[in-house]
Amino acid sequence: MRIHCPHCGLRSIEEFTCLGDATIARPDPSGGEEAFYHYVYVRENPKGRHREYWHHGGGCRSWLIVERDTATHEISSVEAADAGHGDGS
Amino acid sequence: MNYSIFSLVRQALKGHKDWPKVWRRILPEPKYDVVIIGGGGHGLATAYYLATKHNVGRVAVLEKSWLGGGNIGRNTTIVRSNYLLAGNEPFYEFSLKLWEGLTQELNYNVMFSQRGIINLFHSDAQRDAFVRRGNSMLLHGADAVLLDRDGVKRHAPMVDLDNARFPVMGGLMQPRGGTARHDAVAWGYARGADMAGVDIIQNCEVTGLRITNGTIQGVETNLGFIGAEKLGVAVAGNSSDISRMAQFDLPIESHVLQAFVSEGLKPFIDTVVTFGAGHFYISQSDKGGLVLGGDLDGYNSYARRGNLPTVEHVMECGVAMIPRLKRLRVLRSWGGIMDMSMDGSPIIDMTPVNGLYFNTGWCYGGFKATPASGWCFAHLIANDASHEVATGLRLDRFRTGRMIDESGHGAQPNLH
Numbered sequence: 001m002r003i004h005c006p007h008c009g010l011r012s013i014e015e016f017t018c019l020g021d022a023t024i025a026r027p028d029p030s031g032g033e034e035a036f037y038h039y040v041y042v043r044e045n046p047k048g049r050h051r052e053y054w055h056h057g058g059g060c061r062s063w064l065i066v067e068r069d070t071a072t073h074e075i076s077s078v079e080a081a082d083a084g085h086g087d088g089s
Numbered sequence: 090m091n092y093s094i095f096s097l098v099r100q101a102l103k104g105h106k107d108w109p110k111v112w113r114r115i116l117p118e119p120k121y122d123v124v125i126i127g128g129g130g131h132g133l134a135t136a137y138y139l140a141t142k143h144n145v146g147r148v149a150v151l152e153k154s155w156l157g158g159g160n161i162g163r164n165t166t167i168v169r170s171n172y173l174l175a176g177n178e179p180f181y182e183f184s185l186k187l188w189e190g191l192t193q194e195l196n197y198n199v200m201f202s203q204r205g206i207i208n209l210f211h212s213d214a215q216r217d218a219f220v221r222r223g224n225s226m227l228l229h230g231a232d233a234v235l236l237d238r239d240g241v242k243r244h245a246p247m248v249d250l251d252n253a254r255f256p257v258m259g260g261l262m263q264p265r266g267g268t269a270r271h272d273a274v275a276w277g278y279a280r281g282a283d284m285a286g287v288d289i290i291q292n293c294e295v296t297g298l299r300i301t302n303g304t305i306q307g308v309e310t311n312l313g314f315i316g317a318e319k320l321g322v323a324v325a326g327n328s329s330d331i332s333r334m335a336q337f338d339l340p341i342e343s344h345v346l347q348a349f350v351s352e353g354l355k356p357f358i359d360t361v362v363t364f365g366a367g368h369f370y371i372s373q374s375d376k377g378g379l380v381l382g383g384d385l386d387g388y389n390s391y392a393r394r395g396n397l398p399t400v401e402h403v404m405e406c407g408v409a410m411i412p413r414l415k416r417l418r419v420l421r422s423w424g425g426i427m428d429m430s431m432d433g434s435p436i437i438d439m440t441p442v443n444g445l446y447f448n449t450g451w452c453y454g455g456f457k458a459t460p461a462s463g464w465c466f467a468h469l470i471a472n473d474a475s476h477e478v479a480t481g482l483r484l485d486r487f488r489t490g491r492m493i494d495e496s497g498h499g500a501q502p503n504l505h
Contacts, residue, residue, distance in 0.1 A: 001396050014398035018388040018503060020342065033488075040500050041340040041431045041487040045329035047391045070343070071391045 004078050007060040015058030022051040022065045022081070047071050053081060092196050111276060112156075112283035117290050120316030121149045123470060124308060125323060126295050126331060128152025130161035130271075131448055131455065132323040133278035133289075134463020135470070137195075140285035142464075143471035145319075148287045151310065153294035157275030160325050163393075163425035164456040165348050165370060165382045167361055169206045169266035170231050173222045176481030176493035177434055178229040183478045184461030185231070185265060191460060197277030199269050200375065206266035206361040207236065207245055209410070211255040215365055219261040226263070236260040245362050247411050255366035255409070268361060268372050268380075274459055298334040298445070305444035321446045321470050323462075326391065326426025328449040335442050339449065340431040340487045342502040345390035345424045346382070346453045347399055352418045353377030362410070369406035378420065381407055385427065385453070387503045394424045427453045433505030434493035437465050437475070438484040446470050447484065452505050 001013045021043055027035035048071055054064045063081035068074065090096060090109050100108055123139060125132045128150045136150045152158075168188055170181035192199050210216045223233035234240075237259045238250055250257040283289055290312070297309035298320070307316035322331050326343040354377050361372040371381040383403035386395040400422065408415045430436060430450030435458065437448050448466045451458060465479040475483070481493055498504040 012398065013388075013396060014401075020389070020501070020503065037488050042338045043329075043340065043342050043502075044338055045342050045389065047327075047330055047343075050389055052389065068388075070389045073390065073392055073396075 001073050001075070003054060003064070003066060003075060005056050005059060005064065006078060006080055007062060008056065011056070011059055015056060016054045017057050019053040019055065022053045049076070111280045112289050115288055115290065117149060117151075117288065117293065117310075117312055117315050118147070119314075120307070121288070121318075122146030123148045123319045123321065124315060124317035125150045125321045126308070127159070127323040127325070128156045128279070128289060128291065129159040129323065129325065130157070130275050130278065130459040131325075131451075131462045131466065132321075133157075133275055133282055134459050135321055135323060135448065135466040136287045136289075137278045137282040137285065138463050138467035139471060140282055140287045143467055145471050148282075149315070150282065150287060150289045151293045151295060151308070151315070152289070152291045154292070156279055156289065156291055157272055160425045160427070160455055161271055161275045161459070163348065163423055164271055164453075165372070165380050166268045166271045166374075166456060167206065167266070167370060167372065168201065168269055168457040169263055169361075170457070171206065171208065171222065171226055171233065171261065171263045171266065173225045173495055174493050175229075176491075177495060178225060178231065180461055180465070180478045180482065181458065182229055182231045183464075184458050187460035187464060188269065188457075189265075191274075191277070195277040195281045197273060197280055199273045199277050201267065201269040203265050203267040204360045204372070205244065205262055205264045206363070207241065207260040207262045208363045209241065209248065209257050209260045209365040211258060211366045213258075216258055223261050232263060232265050234262045234264060236262050244360055245358065247358060247413065248362060249410065249412050252366075252409055266361065268374075271456060278463070295331065298331070300335060300442055303441075303443055305442055317444070319444045319446065319470055321448065321466060323448040323466065325428045325449070325451060325455065328428050328447065332440075332447070335440065335445060337441055339447070341450055342389055342429045343391055344385045344388070344427050344429045344503055345392060345395045346385050346427050347395040347403070347422055347424045348380070348382040349400075349403065349419050349422045350374070351379040351381070352420050354379065364406050364410040367406035367409070369403060369410060371407060371411070379414075379417065385429070385503055391426055392424065393426055427451070429502035429505060431487055431500040431502060432492040432494040433496055433498065435462070435482050436484050437462065437469060437479050437482045439469070439473070440484065
């Protein structure tokens, strides 16, 4: 698996660390226990397209959002996480 | 047929042409009292204990592929009960006790070999943590021995004690730990379940659940609808796929874990050794191949194959611990899909759907748990109550804050 970092170009995954699901969004502090339970613990865990956070720690050290197929490992898109897409929208 | 020296001699005289089939190949009936999804170790063990220890009526096991082709055929065969926490240790010790009688119970040689397992430590802090774990094990009735450097040298002379970066200070040993023949566990449970009247149906994939008014009615499969009063799910990495059919999500992520077997060697390692400075474990199979593994790849995956950087990382850990491994040739590698839970501990519990039970979250420690997992899951399905050693392994522990987090990593499944 190689990830096309928007800043550094095509790099091997050993330069990256995966944090996990990028579609979960931190609930409003007044959202209640149930909302926080889902935020912290419950995952959709799809077999197929998955939006996830990756950190390019061995390169530009920026956070990326990678859309990847969990059944084939095929990467369909990579974008910088600070572009405002990290809230699941 | 009971396997014994007499049946062996009798069959030998007939040229081994008269052995009966080990289990029947059959089509499903329209309805069962209990259906288990997943013909792996945990599913087959559950069916075996349901049929032999509980009075639940007709039981079927549905397997989408061939029997034992999932994680029971993809692990590094290590059996141990060296856990720290009260929610885990009694369960795993119960499992180890079942392992000790399993070959006799099943009348099938699972080749359980109590060759011991040694966890190396490399610092004062790590030693203190291992002493604490060892004491916890002793308090729960398990066995643990603290080894100094000489002790490690005696049991595992191939280990490089003077690694420049991570010198070995000693190890925590569980003498009753060891390895077992993974396929034989699946086949032994399948044979025992089949002899007790369980229908094992291979190539039968569940495509949907039929649920009416919040109660399970049965499963849709490629062989048609199969009715079920109760449905037990033991599908490891595919747990989320089944829970989605019942309209709920689990505190589970699926991750790929790779393992490796080397070319056959003369006897070299007669115990199981794990590296404390990295994540690496190694033993030697009876055929002579070294069986080794390490960390998860670290990203969500259902692919049953991993990437090369993890292979390199595992081999680096191995060579750091045992330098002479560097000339070893690896014959095979493979990946399995792990049901990684949010605290690193398993779940054996009821669900929001009446009659639907889940057995999941084994992370990459499911093999050693096979007997107790089956025992406790059967107990849950038969009695609608947790077995006494599995009361902590509940689905609602994440909601109520009763996590069982052995490694202290928090809700980050790729680190457990």
